[in-house]
């Protein structure tokens with residue numbers, strides 16, 4: 001019996017070893033520099049042990065081979081080609097997008113392929129592949145046109161009033177507070193209000209089931225990581241699916257799906273129509289109107305033109321698709337926006353001159369609108385506000401690296417580097433954002449990096465905070481609107497003051513899903529005269 005046991009363990013080990021290491025000579029064979037792979041984790045044991053954040057790891061890799069066009073590495077057994085050259089990135093993300101439509105190869109897709117509740121994750125925009133992704137993306141893109149965003153303003157402005165009250169309490173108390181704790185509430189409430197039609201009122205009560213479920217959803221511990229990555233082992237995903245084992249936050253996933261389903265049911269039964277994102281998603285299943293088409297095809301912005309996806313929309317209403325999409329908007333938008341706002345508050349507290357310059361711009365816009373928050377179009381046209389936000393995303397990039405899977409064999413132009421179907425490409429956004437060839441003094445927060453002149457002097461592929469091309473962040477317009485409204489409402493009334501509770505050197509917390517700072521970021525706030 002013991003002998004049979006040892007034999008089974010040894011066989012499983014040998015099969016896994018062979019499975020993981022079989023491609024470890026891949027980069028050597030094609031003659032590009034690479035980080036060697038080790039069984040079972042590949043090039044970075046830190047991902048498994050959570051001892052360093054992936055944003056830092058990917059940045060270090062980029063810096064080590066910065067002068068090369070590419071370098072290779074291994075994520076577990078998977079060879080990953082890291083592309084540094086910005087012209088090559090243009091090909092991957094826009095010009096030759098049809099070779100790189102997917103974010104995950106068939107193996108990484110298995111990470112989501114488990115029991116009933118994990119299946120919801122598989123249907124998300126972020127993890128869908130090929131034509132299925134194109135169907136969903138082209139169907140729901142119209143909810144993010146500027147016309148639709150304009151109608152989101154009233155929901156966001158309502159939540160911003162709670163943010164202002166919270167700031168009043170902090171200003172009156174004079175005490176330091178953790179920035180993400182406040183901005184996270186704003187981000188959660190505005191997204192839930194716009195996407196689900198529900199105002200969780202996190203500012204009033206942090207202990208509601210909604211807020212508690214959101215908090216759990218975004219905390220990933222070592223055990224979660226081990227469970228997730230175990231799916232890369234041979235037949236593990238298949239077995240878990242057979243046993244209906246869901247490991248991707250099943251309780252919380254169920255909670256949010258039930259909430260959205262109930263909302264849709266309620267809308268159907270009562271005919272209630274607040275014109276939020278859920279209503280718009282349902283509308284998206286109907287043919288596009290002429291004006292919506294125009295707002296897409298007439299954009300002068302290169303980022304938006306590159307993002308355009310030529311594909312048919314789905315015409316049949318599928319409720320699951322609406323539910324999954326509403327859910328992923330919350331997942332993809334909550335922490336990214338909350339974190340970005342927290343960094344902005346931190347940077348303003350450190351750079352009073354920048355804060356004052358922005359306050360002048362904002363005050364003038366309020367003055368011209370009789371002291372009220374300006375109209376949508378005016379908010380969009382405040383240049384220094386947008387420069388500050390983009391610079392914050394560059395300095396502390398929430399999504400530090402993006403993946404693309406190759407769907408057809410591809411040779412990079414003017415190069416002998418070839419990638420095959422299912423190979424993974426890593427886009428090292430954070431490394432590029434910290435490259436002094438594109439941003440002088442890259443550690444310094446300097447909104448001038450996003451002046452018209454500075455942007456014209458470098459490739460657009462040196463700023464990847466929201467991605468680029470048809471797979472770029474679908475919620476960018478929404479995120480910018482939310483962030484702008486929050487910053488305007490706060491800075492018009494208050495100023496951030498630096499807190500000595502902040503660490504001297506900011507270190508990204510390896511356990512934070514996106515890259516937030518270990519120990520948090522603090523500020524004080526004071527009333528303006």
Ligand code: HEM
Nearest residue numbers: 126332333336337340399402466467468471472473475479
């Ligand atoms: C400052 C805030 C945000 C940042 C920095 C950010 C950044 C990103 C990045 C870098 C990507 C990947 C792009 C690529 O692979 O090329 C992405 C994808 C995505 N984002 Fe955002 N995002 C933000 C806010 C939001 C918001 C508010 C929403 C929802 C309303 C959202 C929804 C999504 C979705 C659904 C995707 C997947 C798109 C697809 O695969 O088709 N994001 N985001």
